[in-house]
Amino acid sequence: MDALSTLFQRFLRERRYLKNVTPKTVVWYETAFQAFTRSVTVTTPNDLSKPLLQDFVVALRERGLSPVSCNTYLKAINSFLAWLQAEGHVRETLALSLQRTEKGVIQTVSDDHLRRLLAFKPRPRRNGGLMRSPAR
Numbered sequence: 115m116d117a118l119s120t121l122f123q124r125f126l127r128e129r130r131y132l133k134n135v136t137p138k139t140v141v142w143y144e145t146a147f148q149a150f151t152r153s154v155t156v157t158t159p160n161d162l163s164k165p166l167l168q169d170f171v172v173a174l175r176e177r178g179l180s181p182v183s184c185n186t187y188l189k190a191i192n193s194f195l196a197w198l199q200a201e202g203h204v205r206e207t208l209a210l211s212l213q214r215t216e217k218g219v220i221q222t223v224s225d226d227h228l229r230r231l232l233a234f235k236p237r238p239r240r241n242g243g244l245m246r247s248p249a250r
Contacts, residue, residue, distance in 0.1 A: 116203070118156055122147050125197050146190030149174065159203040162195070167210050181213035188212055 126143060129135045150156075153173035154166050170191070174184045188210040195208045223231070 116158070118158055118161070119151070121159065121198065121201075121203060122194060125194055128197070142186075143190050143194070146187040147194065149187050150191055159198055162198075162204060162208055164208065167191075167195075167208060171210060171213075175213075181215045185212045185215065 126140055129143065130140060150170055153170045156162060156166060171184065171188065174187060179187075189212070192209050195204070195210075198204045199207060
């Protein structure tokens, strides 16, 4: 059985060359994996389990990470877990549930502003509305 860190390097290589991910995405994966291995003790894919993955989430939250930041790590680790399963290194489907986050309300245009916008009629300029390019 390969060590998890060796498999992770293989995962990164495939992402780089087969999926053509950006260098920033590779850094994102590496950062998440470092946080994962600092938080839980795991050396082989056989060590992975749902309770261990939940311990990782708890460790992130105990360090004071917000749910949004936590989800950033979880998405990267989920990509690696899906790859492990697809490559046959783990049998069961392992995935981390994302943290629930507040959904921001997008400020919309008021009814008055919308009416004014729709009623707007531009006035033509004296020169016929055409902008002249500067002489060369």
